[in-house]
Amino acid sequence: MDEIFLKNMMALYKAALYELVVNPDEQDVRQKWLKTISDILKSEKFHFLDRNLMQTVSNEQQEEIERLFEKKRWVQRDILDVSRCYSEYSFGVQFLCKHEVYGCLFVKTPLEEKITERFLKEFTEESNRFFQHYAFVASVSKEDRFYKELFQATKRFHSSMNIECVLNEMVDTLKRVFPHYFYSLNLTIDKNDIELPVYLFEIENTRSMAMEAYVSGEVKVEHLTQANKSVLYVPIKGKQGVYGLLKVDCPPFQLNNERIEFIRLLVETGGSALENAKLYQQSRRFIADLQLINETSRQLNSNLRFSDTILFLQSKILSSFGASACGFIFIEKDGYKVLEGSSPIFLDESGKMYISYVGKRMEEEKDSIFIGDIARKITDRKFPYRSLMAVPMFESDMLKGFCIVLKDSAYGFTFDMYKLLQSLIYHSTLALTNSLLREELERLVITDYLTNLYSRNYLESKMSESLQNDEQGSFLLIDIDDFKKINDTYGHQVGDEVIVQVAKIIQSVSGQKGIAARWGGEELSIYFPHLTVNETEKLSQRIVVEVEEKTNPKVTVSCGMSRWYKGSGEDVESLFKKADQALYVSKATGKNKMTISYHSENDSKMPFS
Template identity: 45%
Template sequence: MISSRKHGSLYKLTESFHSAMDKDQVLAELINALQSMYGAFLFYLFLSHDNDSRLKLPTKDLYFDEQGSADTAMEAFLTGAIRMDRSQPDKVHVYVPLKGRQGVYGVLEVIADKNHPIKESEIEFIMMLANAAGNAMENAQLYQQSRKLIDDLRLINETSHQLNKNLPLKDTMKFLAERVIHSFNAREAGFYYRNSSGTDQLLPGSTGFFITPEADSYLSFVLSKIENEREGIFIGNLPAQGFSNGIYQCLMAVPMMENGQLRGYAIALHEKPYHFTFETFKLLQSLIHHSTLALSNSMLREELEALVKTDNLTKLYSRNYLNERIRHSMNEDRHGVFILIDIDNFKNINDTYGHQIGDDVLIQVGNIIKSSIREKDVGARWGGEELAIYLPQADPEIGICVAHRVLERVRSTTSPRVTISCGVSAWEAEEDDTPKMLFLRADRALYQAKSNGKNQVIVQNRIAK
């Protein structure tokens, strides 16, 4: 018979359990209450091996292959009924399942010795307390699962919304990489996209590991599996799978599929085995699935933009793009330099070697220009055999140096050997200037360079020695 005092304690504890909404907190309150009420007994919690309690609780693991005392605990867990073990002459072990409406979430072990035998009324009360804790654990678990589901849906929704903003690819991929690293606690995250030529291109936002030689073995491993199976890869312990080529032991990889075609893949790595869970893997699959179409559209848009602003032969920028950049620079910067370049005697190259060799010479000069300027500078094809360079935020002396550098490299490295003539013009914010006037001054300087014997640099109306 349970006393009214214990009924009151049970009511208060049940209320406390259900207000916790945290499984660990429920278990901690259960153990503290039992130890306070039954100081002569020992209490342990049998929990599944994947329990990740943050609190210091007297726990033991439940294993299906465990020998000894855990057999009776496992029986209580599987049947949901109390079990007792009296095999030891001086002790009795009582195993009480922590049971909710939908399942059993653990087993409470009570150990009593012969000096303090456990009574039936005490077992009955402990069972009622364990049932209250089991129901509270179930509610807490359902609450945590619902919160996680909401967080997962929010992650997918926010990511899809961001990807559909038509942002530059660099910003889009930086956002996606940050999401993967933060949400999955990944150590490394890499994104690859298969371009129209069939080459796997590392996308911006990927962590630095993927540009190192150490990443090659992981990529080969992932790519061979994805290309053969067209499915995601989830490996909790890479060395156990025969892969021991690096420090990372846990891997997730998800293909980017579009209309049945492999468009790319995403990889997440961690050095700790079994760091990622299967739920994490399923979320990554969902995230990449929802992102693939937006990412493909973003890549296609960038490719189209590149075609519009790039000369197909030299891969330098187009004249229209150069004009836009100069107009923007004149509105935002304080000064800049424009270099107009003409390949000397280009008609003779075409007449002597043919137009294919002439195209090759244009490509050679274009490559020299690209390798001679900064990332923020603009190398462009002006038209025919005329090329151009724009140097934002540069003064005339810098422009002269760049022009001479290109002239010397063209003269010494092209095959068949050609030379160029350069006209250089500059603008200052304090002067009333326009792109058209800037071009006109460079054109006049180029004409003077050609008239003076070619293979030289002229700065506006004066020769640069």
């Protein structure tokens, strides 16, 4: 009876295997096979180890399996009873496929007493035949699918000149073929804002096996026992170099040679396409960079004012690099000067931190600075902007200053941007220096060297313009009282210092309302366009009071004022003569006062307020 029962069971098993072969389902064929065994043998418990899982078990279990199947491909209770790991099972079977161990199955069944060695032998042989057929069909099907996916991916790779599209296609193909693996890209090229797990390839933070794959350009596999996973590192390379790594995380020991080879071919093809896309984008960027440099050079050579030059450069840098702030800093004897037109941040405390850090390095190293994340470099201070580029400005091998460019996010600038900024500043420094020198020469021509007030010629030209275009104006002539006594008592150097003190008071009082100049010797002057007589008189009285209060040694001034209105027929010479006559009256009547000229026949018609 037992023999007939076993024959019927074997017939059912063969029929079930035939059904699996005729209607294969690659995704769950193994589960169906195990369920078939469970149903036929009414198993209470079973444990199946395929060749991948067999590599993950402990050394003790591996040695136990080798010992159990040392003589035969099946074992029964009499041998399992003395097993340290599998004593609870009724029998165990080791399967072969293509002369290699495919796996081991241990079964606990209530039919244990009926199972014979003959049944186990036939069960093992039928199972081996099934596995050989299944492995052949699966390998042909898998190989066919691999090549189809590789062909389609290759077509899509080379139909695009966009790095983002190439990387997306690479990862999407892998996800279709191996959906249960995890993929990440570690790139040495500038990463784009793409919906992929992309990381910057950092040498100091890279695992040794990954670095070995990057340096050698060969695929490397790492089995991480504690993390219970295997990691595949595939170099993304073209003819000109390696651009990073594809990292594949998967369950332990699932990466067989076929899978590794498919991933390698796919990534190698993607690497070539990525290199072509990178070269194409570089050529386009190179053309755009040349256009930017040419446009900048043309504008800088068009005799712009210095402040306009800074504003132009700042706008180009902010727009071209997507920067958050840009500053131009000159090095002076007593510190750093932020040039007009720089971003406002460089005038506050946070901006001064960047200036201090960059300035110190510039003066020591005299070289450009490129920092992806300044917060990682300087941890004791909080920086509102994380990315930093800084380029020195040289004139005749002398460090004149530097340009700082900032972005709020870390790693916001690419290395290509850094090189472009270097080129821009190199081409711009001479134009900036020339513009500054030109304005300095212009300032020297129209400025008195001692007082920094305007020269008499400049003031007369401005008065002439006002007489032609404005409705009214006032001219104030100022003379330091008893100036010869100052020179005789204290010397000419102190006399010059007194003139400078009075000049600063005049500048402070007149502000933006008047044009202050040194008329000659100890005589100073102010022209007030637009102001009424009363407004000018109040300001002149302030000058008289402040000079007496604030000079050291103490001096006083006498003032004479003339004025004009539209239709009065005055010119520069007549205004000077009248102011000079009024000044003479101030001197003759006690000094330290201001006198208004009333010597025009039209005075009765003049507006006094």
